[in-house]
Amino acid sequence: MLEIDGISKRFGSTVALDGMTFTVRPGELYGFVGANGAGKTTTMRIALGVLAADAGEVRLDDRPLDASSRRRIGYMPEERGLYPRMAVGTQLRYLAELRGRSAAEARAATERWTERLGIADRRADEVQRLSLGNQQRVQLAAALVADPDVLVLDEPFSGLDPMAVDVMSEVLRERRDAGAPVVFSSHQLELVERLCDRVGIVRAGRLVAEGTVAELREASATEVVVDAPRAATGWADVLPGVAAVRTTAEGTVLTLADASDATLGTVLDAARRTGPVHEFRRRRPTLAEIYRDAVADHHPDARPRPGAAA
Numbered sequence: 001m002l003e004i005d006g007i008s009k010r011f012g013s014t015v016a017l018d019g020m021t022f023t024v025r026p027g028e029l030y031g032f033v034g035a036n037g038a039g040k041t042t043t044m045r046i047a048l049g050v051l052a053a054d055a056g057e058v059r060l061d062d063r064p065l066d067a068s069s070r071r072r073i074g075y076m077p078e079e080r081g082l083y084p085r086m087a088v089g090t091q092l093r094y095l096a097e098l099r100g101r102s103a104a105e106a107r108a109a110t111e112r113w114t115e116r117l118g119i120a121d122r123r124a125d126e127v128q129r130l131s132l133g134n135q136q137r138v139q140l141a142a143a144l145v146a147d148p149d150v151l152v153l154d155e156p157f158s159g160l161d162p163m164a165v166d167v168m169s170e171v172l173r174e175r176r177d178a179g180a181p182v183v184f185s186s187h188q189l190e191l192v193e194r195l196c197d198r199v200g201i202v203r204a205g206r207l208v209a210e211g212t213v214a215e216l217r218e219a220s221a222t223e224v225v226v227d228a229p230r231a232a233t234g235w236a237d238v239l240p241g242v243a244a245v246r247t248t249a250e251g252t253v254l255t256l257a258d259a260s261d262a263t264l265g266t267v268l269d270a271a272r273r274t275g276p277v278h279e280f281r282r283r284r285p286t287l288a289e290i291y292r293d294a295v296a297d298h299h300p301d302a303r304p305r306p307g308a309a310a
């Protein structure tokens, strides 16, 4: 279990992290999302000991991280960290040995991961001769060759073609299924929604929402889509329990004050009184919508929202 506990970090007058707190459990894929500059990379760099925190603690399996436990973490840095002129295979073996593997283990892991990631035929090539997407596959292999217990990946999906996204997703799921805590940052919210067991939304150096996508949905406003073709314009505007009405490509969307049966019943009855009702359904917000809401909502004293288990 990887615990980020109350981490704060300033760069001069910039507050990069302000009490960042979350836990990635064994066998959990955790998506770390937030706007540019929200503090994701700084958090990961502190977790890896590349940067020191001003306050707070990072723990792995209940113990503060130290040099030896950091070697149990496979890290994919945002700035990537490969030697451009070293051959792929040589480099991966070197990185595995640096992390304590024997020469034979390093060779076997290099063969296994380059095959798994579709770059076995590039083992003899200098890294700089590979396309950016293939360099990224090498970077993932570099995070995996020492068989880490934990994976911390900074935007591993950025710039990958759809096939590479599938391979990367599969590998992350496998590691999760093998019991590793896996955390990655991404701006690709559909991917995060599809892949992650839990999501943490970061804004201005702290978590403003956290949970499974289902929990985040539950905590967000209740919306219903209504298709009542004979209803006059404005039919729902003054209904009790309706907080807002908007027209979208899906139809008329009503935001309700609550999700109670009474409120839903009132709205359905009112829709029926207008004539036929072709559609009446709860609308589930996408992660992108939840994210926009969480980020827009924020003010400096915002705490994690209801449903957030920070």
Ligand SMILES: Nc1ncnc2c1ncn2[C@@H]1O[C@H](COP(=O)(O)OP(=O)(O)OP(=O)(O)O)[C@@H](O)[C@H]1O
Pocket (backbone or CB within 6 Å): 011, 014, 015, 016, 034, 035, 036, 037, 038, 039, 040, 041, 042, 043, 078
């Ligand atoms: N070495 C540094 N010196 C000064 N400021 C820094 C440094 N590293 C990060 N920052 C600042 O700290 C804040 C958090 O940056 P960070 O890179 O962690 O954000 P991020 O969420 O990873 O963003 P992105 O999505 O763009 O990668 C930003 O305001 C950034 O400008």
